[in-house]
Amino acid sequence: MPYRLLKLFVALAAYGLSMAMMLQSHYGLMPWDVLHQGISLQGGWPMGRVTVAVSFAVLLAWIPIRQKPGFGTICNAILIGLTFDAVLEPLGQLVAGAGPAMRMALLGGGIVLNGAATAAYLGADFGAGPRDGLMTGLVRRTGRSVRLVRTLIEGSVLATGYLLGGTLGAGTLLYMLLIGPLIQLMLPWFQRPSPAPRVIPATEPPAKQPGPAIR
Helix, strand or coil: CHHHHHHHHHHHHHHHHHHHHHHHHCCCCCHHHHHHHHHHHHHCCCHHHHHHHHHHHHHHCCCCCCCCCCHHHHHHHHHHHHHHHHHHHHHHHHCCCCCHHHHHHHHHHHHHHHHHHHHHHHHHCCCCCHHHHHHHHHHHHHCCCHHHHHHHHHHHHHHHHHHCCCCCCHHHHHHHHHHHHHHHHHHHHHCCCCCCCCCCCCCCCCCCCCCCCCC
16 A cells, blocks of 8 residues: 555656646647646636646536546645646746757657656556546446547547647647557556465375275
8 A cells, every 4th residue: 555655646746747848848738738728828827726626627527427536536636736836937947948859858758757657647546537537437428439538528628728828739749649558558567466366275185094904
């Protein structure tokens, strides 16, 4: 349990950092962050706090589809956005004036780190995140494919975020192409090992007693 908790919290912190890295690259954001940034720009709120608010709004949508949150779900909803707000300004100062090569490295690093963070979060096995839980709940309730439901959800939030002024760019497309293969590649690194089967040693049969002599 301590190892799983450590993996959960490190994964959520890394996820928030990966969001900040993609934002500071100025090449585009992951689909949900396009929405978060658009709402932030329209309302004047910090983007991390918007991420937290949207997470809890998504959790409300779990109620009619009878999806139950876990401990990791609540931690996900709170910690990713708070980490993002905490690291965004220091990271921006660190990469201020960076050229295209540095920005591309920041984008690539952010995508890879996001894949690792997602795989580690899933490997901790404390419950789906708010957005993934919405997807799996809708798949279960509607009987539609994961691909269709995921595409409709992410397409909707991406379009809405873009209309609100969120950053849509080459990094967004690159993220959408790479994140699935990256998670699939990294997930075995973070999954809990299956418990070894318990081997019960066979008892030796009792020694055969010599029978009576045959006369």
